[in-house]
Amino acid sequence: MAASDPWLALGLGLAHCLRTLAAPFRETYMVKEGGAIAGLVTITMYGTFRGYIQSLFVAPAFRGKGIGEALMAYAERSVFARSPNVFLCVSSFNKGAIRFYRRLGYRKAGLIKDFFEKGSDELLLRKTIGPLQSFNPGRNKHVKN
Numbered sequence: 001m002a003a004s005d006p007w008l009a010l011g012l013g014l015a016h017c018l019r020t021l022a023a024p025f026r027e028t029y030m031v032k033e034g035g036a037i038a039g040l041v042t043i044t045m046y047g048t049f050r051g052y053i054q055s056l057f058v059a060p061a062f063r064g065k066g067i068g069e070a071l072m073a074y075a076e077r078s079v080f081a082r083s084p085n086v087f088l089c090v091s092s093f094n095k096g097a098i099r100f101y102r103r104l105g106y107r108k109a110g111l112i113k114d115f116f117e118k119g120s121d122e123l124l125l126r127k128t129i130g131p132l133q134s135f136n137p138g139r140n141k142h143v144k145n
C-alpha cells in the first residue's frame, strides 16, 4: 500500500498504513495467491459510519483480475449482515477507482474539500440497502453475492 498510489501521492507512508490496519474496531480480510498477499480490504465497524471501507488495495501484479471486486463483495456481505450502509472515501484524482466503485453501485454522498492537502478532495461514496430504522440485523435478504 505504502508504495502505491493513492497513499504514495498523498504522502501516507508505511507507519500510516500499519496504523490503518491495526486500529480498534477494524476488520481486515485478505486474498492470498501462492503465499503472497494479493489484496486486502479493511472495514471499520463502529459509530454512525460503521461499514466504512478504510482501505482497499490490490497489489499491482494482481490488478485487473477481479480480486478488488471479490474483496468488495465480501466486505459488503459482511457489512450488510450488520448495517445497511457501506461508506468509503476516494481521492478525487483516483479516476480508475472512482469508475470501479460506480460500477459496483456506489454513489456520491458528499465531498470533503482539501482533506489530506489543499487541492486534493475526497469523495464520500455510499451503497445502501435501506434506511437504518427499517434495518433488521442478521435478516438481510437483499444481498445477492
Ligand SMILES: CC(C)(COP(=O)(O)OP(=O)(O)OC[C@H]1O[C@@H](n2cnc3c(N)ncnc32)[C@H](O)[C@@H]1OP(=O)(O)O)[C@@H](O)C(=O)NCCC(=O)NCCS
Pocket: 004, 005, 006, 056, 057, 058, 059, 062, 063, 064, 065, 066, 067, 068, 069, 070, 089, 090, 091, 094, 095, 096, 097, 099, 100, 103
Ligand atoms: C482499485 C483496485 C482496488 C481495483 O482492484 P482490481 O483487483 O484491479 O479490480 P478488478 O479486477 O475487480 O476490477 C478492475 C477495475 O478496476 C479499475 N482500476 C482502478 N484502478 C486500477 C489500477 N490501478 N489497475 C487496474 N485496474 C484499475 C479498472 O478500471 C477496472 O475497471 P474495468 O474492468 O471497468 O476496466 C486496485 O486497482 C487498487 O488496489 N488500486 C490502488 C489502490 C486504490 O486506488 N484503492 C482504492 C482507494 S479508495
